Amino acid sequence: MPHAVVTGAAGGIGHAVAERFARAGYTLTVSDLDGPALRRIAADVDALAVPADLTEAAAPHDLIARAWEDGGAVDVLVNAAGLYPSQDMLDVTAEKWDRLFALNLRAPVLATAAYGQRVSAAGATGAVVNISSGSALRSRPGGGPYATTKAALEMATRAAALEFGALGIRVNAVSPGFVPVASEANPVSPVYARAISANPLGRSGTPEDIAHTVHWLSTPEASWITGEVVRVDGGSSTGALHLPRIDGRSGHEEGNPA
Template structure:
């Protein structure tokens, strides 16, 4: 059965890969982003060989506007009820802690936390009134579990979005609406909005599987969570798709020699 899938942040990166994956399955897409030209170009790719052969709808919206998330959902719903909402839009500026101000902080929280929350609320209201049971998938991050220099707003926003995922799953479950999240590790994307340095990419690419992620890795997980036949009894779950990076750091040296001698004076015997 063809579904109507709404994807935010769909002009590039993970959002675009998610849209392409659903389009390849024959689903109808509505793409949301604030960059009109990039959004139109993304929609055009879905009608090509990798897409469904039918054009995608587009909604140009700046999700920092508190009215924009609900407006985007309503616009899409008026064309056809939405079956899947993927909240993939996100920003991650690097700002050192002592340089933070209210404007920088609020901008990240508005896009990364408030927008997916309000989009989910809007969809749930429309769906419960119509007696439908859509699925929501949020895109969080491994940054929700650990801080790093310059990422206080981003890490906080993703930790908050994981709790929004759980809280909304709890309250919407009785209506049959499932809400889950995919938490990517480091994924190589071509993005004009969110750029990272080569030094940072090299530092975070190490994981047990030995490679950085690809947008398609995340898209496959999103599609699985959105499929009631595959994951119909899964809600409130944060699926970490990160090459195993959240399991620990395998690049650290051994805490003790392979054949330890007597402990050195002044050092703990047990590794931290």
């Protein structure tokens, strides 16, 4: 039975990812800072729960070690833990910046390194999927520090894929568009949700949309894909649908459908 590790499993996307792997018959190890919520989710998907603060330097390594030793060899690592605070670049402090980078960038990089070492020592193969964001391509007011972490995570994904290929480990990322989830840790205002949810497909994403892609990237069907960032965003990264036409027309005139 294959084994997957999912961080951030108490969050909306992380929870959906854990459920998707559970339905596929995986042994699961799930981790999150929110211990009570994590244990409820672990009970739902019959997983080993490992509460952890991944901003602590040793925590990513310890998580992989615990998963490997208690659940067996790990086939898939999904780095879904993350924060997306509203923070203006003008108001950046060293403490806020370092904590954000510790969770959004350093933790997945260290977890991937620890995972790679285990897989290599076992002579096995594996897959890593990082959760990025459309913010890696374009920032927004109050989103600069977060966007910077995700841009760096996408480069770290490519760098790891380049070096881990010879070890039989594929490393990819999934970049969600706007996916509304209930979260006390990452609140989103209704105004922001309405403004960002416009896309060519006309709806917001769901955690399940992201989970399906994460799972697919970890399967043999994606065995020749590594170093890629798959944008699951309803087409929002294709352009700015909310902007007016250059010639001033609405795009909805008779004979000229949008």
